[in-house]
Amino acid sequence: MFFTLVFSIFFLNEAYSVDPEEFLQNSKLELRARNITKNIRCLVCQNQSIDESSAPLAKDLRLLIREKVEEGHPDSEIYKFLEERYGEFILLKPSFNxxxxxxxxxxxxxxxxxxxxxxxxxxxxxxx
Amino acid sequence: MIATLGNFSIWLSLLFAFTQFVSSLQKNNKKIIKFNTIAAIGLLLFSMLSFLCLIYSYIVSDFSVSNVFQNSHTTKPLIYKISAVWGNHEGSMLLWILVLAIFNFFIFKLYNKINFSFVTNSLKIQAFVTLGFLFFTLLTSNPFEKIFPVPENGLGFNPILQDPALAIHPPLLYIGYVGFSAAFSFSVAILLGKDKKLENNILLFDCMRPFVLAAWTFLTIGIAFGSIWAYYELGWGGWWFWDPVENASFMPWLLGTALVHSLIAVKKKKILQKWVLLLAILSFLLSVIGTFLVRSGILTSVHAFALDPSRGIYILAFIAIIGTYSLTLFFLNSKKFSDKKYVTFLSREGSILINNIIMIIVCASVFLGTVYPLIIESFTGNKISVGEPYYNSIVVPIMIPALIVMGVGPLLSWNDINFTKLLKNSFPNFIFVFINTTFFVWIFGSFNIFGLIGIILFSWILSNIIFTLISNYSLIKSLKALNKNKIPKITNSMLIAHVGVALLILGVTASSVWQKEKIIRMKTGESIKINNYQVVFKELNEIKGENYFALQGKFLVYDKKKLLITELNPENRIYPITNNSTTEAAIHTNLKRDLYIVLGDGNSDKGRVIRIYYNPLVIWIWIGALLIFMGGLISMKNNYNPSKNSI
Amino acid sequence: MIKKLLAFPLILFFFIVSIFFYLLIIERNPSDLPSALIDKKNT
Incomplete structure (x- = not known):
């Protein structure tokens, strides 16, 4: 009983990084999307990519990127979109400018x- | 009571360090030695006493000491009570000072009889550095600060740090960082020296060697322990993340590597003295700058210490003083150490020079990546990120030529060698490399350009060592070698360390290129296949540990023939005292691969998110690092006392 | 030429230290988000 209480309190809101439900069906597109998320910084974390992060914002971004990939946007366009919206800070690999x-x-x-x-x-x- | 004694000991250490700093004011040489003897021993004893006092306060959980209250808790296992001493900023400074005092003592003990003015100067600089850190500790981060009223229990301590690898990681790392202080002091003392005779100066350079070797060797193994910890604790199947904290230890390591090799060239060919002086100064400066970056809170990092600007200002002022002094001295006095000898590519010294330059370039690039966001921010106010993808795309390509040269190095003798002869000698190497590379690529069954390069480099270094050994053996045996200088001499330490690097490259390449990952949602009873293994999620239990609760998964791993390989139990832990949660990966290791399972979130209806990694050849990274460490130790033993070697 | 090169580490060192110093004395928290991003966080 005590155990169950402790567990229900502490483990309720745990969330760990990329979720299998987020994955795209098409494995080629998924690979591309995954690669992009590894190069995008989680804005609310210390020094993590959104692929590794468990923050809700990171999850939103992962979903957003996968959506974009599925819609057929090329990688460069997605990076550009993210940079325009969130600033250069979001790119773990700084752009060449x-x-x-x-x-x-x-x-x-x-x-x-x-x-x-x-x-x-x-x-x-x-x-x- | 004990805490007061500890505090008092720090003040006494300060007194002794000061005595050592001003001892050269004495007119009489005998008196200077006497003063230095008292100072070096006193400093060692009292810094050790203060450190022991802090350990004692942790062991008995004396919460009247603020530092103990902040970082410890009565429920903590004894071993982590002790390691908590250096797991926080204030306590780690005390350890830093202790290591400084130990090195200081060895400088005094080993060389006091070699060259009087040189050792006196070195001890003076060392005393100044020690004074700097003592004042820093006393003024901004005194670990013995009292707290009143005395709290009933401590605030606990980050459970992620309660780990055996992380318990010994800082002491090893500090031996590395602080060891470079000895190199720094020697370098400044050499620059201060008035003796113009090259021969005499070479001996002084030799004094640096055991200290540089100690620093570099322990830095190597310290970094390795940090990586092992990151590998199993952070739950990402990776072990290097290019975090600023990692960079802070990697940069002195790179310069240390260059320094270790340059010192050999100084000894054998009397070249590169100027390089060595600069490298020694820079490697210590970078060690302290790294400490500054991590502890001033100037940049964000996963493992940043608590923020406190006044500490930052203090360390920076200290860096500015020692940096300006030593680099100005280098600028003014290093000219006399220019050598008129030149280096050809195809010689041992040529390969050392090339490798040196590449190490410095890599170090400069890592430094650039680490501080670039700060530079941009202070000029434009914009924030940018420089992360893993940047370092991978810059450092890896620059490292490759260094590793090629490293492979051929042992094949070369100290004088230049005919190119066609070298080509002829390396012919069996090419065959070995070809066969070996084909074999590995065939094993992994997939082609990848980085994988290919890594495997070629691994085979290249290994084959050169093997064939050099064989040819040396047959040369000596055939007695044809009348001129012994023609045989490229390889020492055991070099052999072991270089094999270590080869294995490290193999492990790094295979685990990063051929890693397999499965992220799925599983219910108990379900199973999944990963690279010929069948992983069955048997059950999920709730368990209670010493100071945590955990959810523990039970996974059974079967091979192709349905034989049980192992049971893996990844955990999600919760530490109620600090309300921290950690994921504990479960890893099954053998010489071929690691199986790595992490338990994620979920519930019994939907199932849990499970991450499984198949990481090939990871263990060879650790074996490689261990061999480099052993090579360093052997070399330390062989170069323990340069005065004996040279006379 | 050589003489000038020897001063290079010193100059670089001053540059780096002054940047660190500047960043320490200004009001800043490194883990803060760039201000432009904060309002977009939840969009």
Whole structure:
């Protein structure tokens, strides 16, 4: 009796992330939708994608995205829609634009600079 | 009473650290040594005493201490009462100080007789760093703060942290972070040194080695324990999430990796000294910056500590002081450490240089990703997110060349080698790689470009080690090797650590590329098939644990021949004291795969949501990390005392 | 050239520290939603 009471109090409103009922019938579309939800940040959580999150808002977004996928919108359009509606903050993979330019370019600049440094050492060694 | 003693001990530690800091003001060298002896031992004893006092307060649940009240509870098992000491901000600072004091003591003990002015300078810097953290603890986060009236019981403690892996994770990690402080002190002391003779300086660089090895080795295993915990506790079948907290430990690790390897090049070829100085400074700065990021509440993270801006300001001021001082010193004094020697690609030192540069690039990219949202926010006010997909698409491609080079490294000798000869030597490797890769892709039965690359890298590193071993053995045996320098020397530590990396790559690749997932709603009695296994949901029970209640599922797993493999019992727990709930995944591990079950929500009419993962080769990630750790330990043992090695 | 490169870590360090400092002294809570999103949360 005590047990049942404890359980009914604590476990009533538990919800864990993506639900099988949300899945789309078409497995190809489902795969696409799932992939998108993994790249979308749960706005009310700390650092999770909506696929992992148990928040109600995340569930709404999952359903919304699946709806969009089923309606035949391409991925890029869905990302754009979400970005316009909720802001850049929602994208876990920042889009490539003016302010994020450095974020995407710098690692490769580092790489080229590194290669340059190695070649510098190597060239000198031949003259030496 | 005990808490007062603990508090008093911190003040005494402060006194000793201060003594050590000013000891060089003494005119007489003998007196300086005497002062340092007293200071190093006193600091060690009293920081240990204060730490033990805090442990004692936790064990007896002395709730008059605010820190104990906040983080402990009488119903907690003893082991987690103890681990709660470092599971919170204030207590972990005390541990941090203890580790600093231990390293400080070893600097004194190991090198006091080698080079007087160098060791005195190192101890001075180390004392300054220790003073910084002591003041920080005393002024902003004193763990012995009293509370009145004394509460009847504690506020409990996050149940997600009540876990064996997480209990030992912080101490291991702190040995790593704090170990770099020794490298930092040495680096600054070398820069301060007046001796221009290269030979003498090389010996000083060698002093750094056991400390850097200790830091890097323990950081490796510390990160591994954190990942293991994330793997089974967070219930996502994953083990690395690119969370800022993880990045904070990964960045010093990357620089530490570069540092460990550069130090070998310094010793063998007397090159890269300037690199080492900078790397040593940066790896400690990054360790402290990581601490700052996590504890100042400046960014959001799953595991962020409590927010308190005054702490943030303090640590940042401290970072600014030591960073400005050391980097200015580097800017002014590092020129004399330039070497006139150059490096060719096809040599051991060439491969070390290339790997170094890539490690630094990866570290810079991770740093960029971590702080970029902060930079954007302070300039434009916009908030952006940089998450897992960014890191995966940037870090993975940059890492690949490093791993290719790492494979070929052991094959190379310290001087340059003919390219055609190298190609000829690696011919059996190519065959091995081809066969091995075909085998694994065939096993998994599906083609995937990342999987393919990962398996090739794994085979490449492994085959190079195997064939180097074979050829070394036959060379020595045939006695043809009159010139021993021609044989690329490989040490046991390197061998073990590199095999560890190969296995790590295998595990990482297989578990991320060939993972299988089933999310379904199941009623008791129903069953589902996942990759040749039949999983039957037998029953659901309500159980009572030591300080929690749980719903426990009973799942039976059968193989193709209908033989029972195992019973898995995932749980949903509720801790009534703190009103926290956790999901406990149930995992069955063998050398080939993990079966991973998580119990979700639902009820008896509709059934429950069950998530089942088939994760191939996960155990090899942990075995790999363990081998890297062992390699590090062996290397530590071999490089324990550089003065003996060099003379 | 080399001399200038040696100053690079120092300059970068100042840049990063000043940004951290700025973010610490302004009023902000990192877990807050960007203000533009709050009213759209439930739509």
């Amino acid at each position: 003016m302010s994020n330019f450095a974020l995407w370019i710098l690692p490769f600049l580092f790489l080229f600079f590194g290669i340059y440094v190695i070649f510098l050492h190597n060239k000198k060694s031949k003259n030496f």
